[in-house]
Amino acid sequence: MNGQQNTNRRIAIVDNDVLALTALRALIEQQLPQCTVTWTTDDGQTAVDRCLTAATRPELLLVDMSMEGMSGISVCRRIRTETPDVTLLAVTSFTVNTYAAAAASAGAQGIVGKADVNRLCQGIETVLNGGTYVHIRSDDEPATDLPPSVTFQTAQQAYERLDGGHSIGAGGKEPYALSTQETTIMDLCCSGLDFTEIAERLNISPSTVRTHIGHIKTKLGARNLSQAVVRWMTGKGQL
Numbered sequence: 001m002n003g004q005q006n007t008n009r010r011i012a013i014v015d016n017d018v019l020a021l022t023a024l025r026a027l028i029e030q031q032l033p034q035c036t037v038t039w040t041t042d043d044g045q046t047a048v049d050r051c052l053t054a055a056t057r058p059e060l061l062l063v064d065m066s067m068e069g070m071s072g073i074s075v076c077r078r079i080r081t082e083t084p085d086v087t088l089l090a091v092t093s094f095t096v097n098t099y100a101a102a103a104a105s106a107g108a109q110g111i112v113g114k115a116d117v118n119r120l121c122q123g124i125e126t127v128l129n130g131g132t133y134v135h136i137r138s139d140d141e142p143a144t145d146l147p148p149s150v151t152f153q154t155a156q157q158a159y160e161r162l163d164g165g166h167s168i169g170a171g172g173k174e175p176y177a178l179s180t181q182e183t184t185i186m187d188l189c190c191s192g193l194d195f196t197e198i199a200e201r202l203n204i205s206p207s208t209v210r211t212h213i214g215h216i217k218t219k220l221g222a223r224n225l226s227q228a229v230v231r232w233m234t235g236k237g238q239l
Helices: 018-031 044-051 072-080 100-105 117-128 155-161 180-190 195-202 206-220 225-234
Strands: 009-014 035-041 060-064 087-092 110-113
Touching: 009 018, 009 044, 009 117, 018 035, 018 117, 035 044, 044 060, 044 072, 060 072, 060 117, 072 087, 072 100, 072 155, 072 180, 087 117, 100 110, 100 180, 110 117, 180 195, 180 206, 180 225, 195 206, 206 225
Parallel strands: 009 035, 009 060, 060 087, 087 110
Antiparallel strands: none
């Protein structure tokens, strides 16, 4: 990254599964000796705060997508709207398709399954060196690769797409001013989840999801959910 030597690369991990944190840390230290895990946390807000503080900012944050409380999607979006200086690699125990679109929309540089050691290491090395990571399936593997419509951007590109604080509206607020819950719901919609699946994921009722969607459409100035998804994923105020 900008001429740095490929040694002592600083990595951090956020995952609310303590066993997963321990396993990921051990894996990185064993398989990637050029990398140092500077900290781990099971709390999304703590990860955001540390990534936005110069003294504790890592080069790369591994973000679990299915955390309770602040979701991994929200962690990515909060960090990416503030800085391009932390690369984000989404990790998941589900198939990568489950969260791929939402992770890309939220500013991550790639996504990889936790159980796939080789690809996890490849993903870490790729995004640390300024690239994006997309799992390309070989002929003998099941169809779990990313759909063609999902494109990951570099940290700088994603920061600029998400406005990076440069198109703040009146009163210093973000242009869309979505709540944390609305942001998470919108990102899950981008992943292709329906209202029932979103409700199950967030432990709320489908009617509550519908209410949030109504508020989101109003804030985005969208006529329907499809238009809201397009506006949210492109980061633009109008089509």
